Amino acid sequence: MKSEKVITVFDTHAHLDSEEFNEDRELLISRLLCEHEVAGRRVFVSGVLIPGTDLLSSYSCVEISLCSSNFYAAVGIHPNSDMGAIDSDWLKIEKLAERDEVVAIGETGLDRYRNITPMEQQVEVFCRHIDLSIRLCKPILIHCRDAWEDILPILRKSRGLTGVIHSFNGTSEQAREMIDRGFYISFAGQVTYLNEKFAELHEVVKTIPEDRLLIETDSPYLLPHPFRGKLKRNEPSYVIKVAERLSELRGESLEQISQSTTKNAQNLVKKL
Numbered sequence: 001m002k003s004e005k006v007i008t009v010f011d012t013h014a015h016l017d018s019e020e021f022n023e024d025r026e027l028l029i030s031r032l033l034c035e036h037e038v039a040g041r042r043v044f045v046s047g048v049l050i051p052g053t054d055l056l057s058s059y060s061c062v063e064i065s066l067c068s069s070n071f072y073a074a075v076g077i078h079p080n081s082d083m084g085a086i087d088s089d090w091l092k093i094e095k096l097a098e099r100d101e102v103v104a105i106g107e108t109g110l111d112r113y114r115n116i117t118p119m120e121q122q123v124e125v126f127c128r129h130i131d132l133s134i135r136l137c138k139p140i141l142i143h144c145r146d147a148w149e150d151i152l153p154i155l156r157k158s159r160g161l162t163g164v165i166h167s168f169n170g171t172s173e174q175a176r177e178m179i180d181r182g183f184y185i186s187f188a189g190q191v192t193y194l195n196e197k198f199a200e201l202h203e204v205v206k207t208i209p210e211d212r213l214l215i216e217t218d219s220p221y222l223l224p225h226p227f228r229g230k231l232k233r234n235e236p237s238y239v240i241k242v243a244e245r246l247s248e249l250r251g252e253s254l255e256q257i258s259q260s261t262t263k264n265a266q267n268l269v270k271k272l
């Protein structure tokens, strides 16, 4: 039998505004605010950071964050979002970002995998987020998919920028460079996958200093093993599976992982 001890976790990336939660969002939120069971383990979600993906999503994230002091909002335009109305939307994002409830800028970044928006425009919009993050002293939440060669030169020129590389899926050299730049490395469901494809990522997990480590679900996406293929969507408390996997890979106790990642997340979202 598993221990009855409650494990406290902080999910640093969950799209609670996403339509996958439309039918039962209130129920999910009330569940999230109490300790509950996930696959035989008692879990308490002490924090959820909710990143915006476009203007409407960013408004929703702020609204959801008002439900509880455990919820935090970020605002931004995802590189795969529709950038049709970018100029007028951006002015509103800038205004929204100034609000006290907004603790971070994003989700932003570059994506060559889906390549929906031309790279030039992705870069232009990403740079607006960088400037805003530096100007407001709020951390940036970066999505980087198959775009390290594009993103690193930009980050090298962005002095004073810090934040999170979310759903990290790069090499240990890339992780090291980001850590040296003051970033946190956040791991999602991929670390729980057992396929050979993720073997290198499992090695990267072992190299991250304890004070730079974060965990996330990227809900409703990236269901962790063993829920992948069995459940319809991911939820913030399933981040316990990412914590368990980090504990296994790093040879640290689950309590230690939950404590360090929660403390790091609290430092990240500290309101000014």
Ligand SMILES: [Zn+2]
Binding pocket: 013, 015, 051, 107, 218
């Ligand atoms: Zn995301």
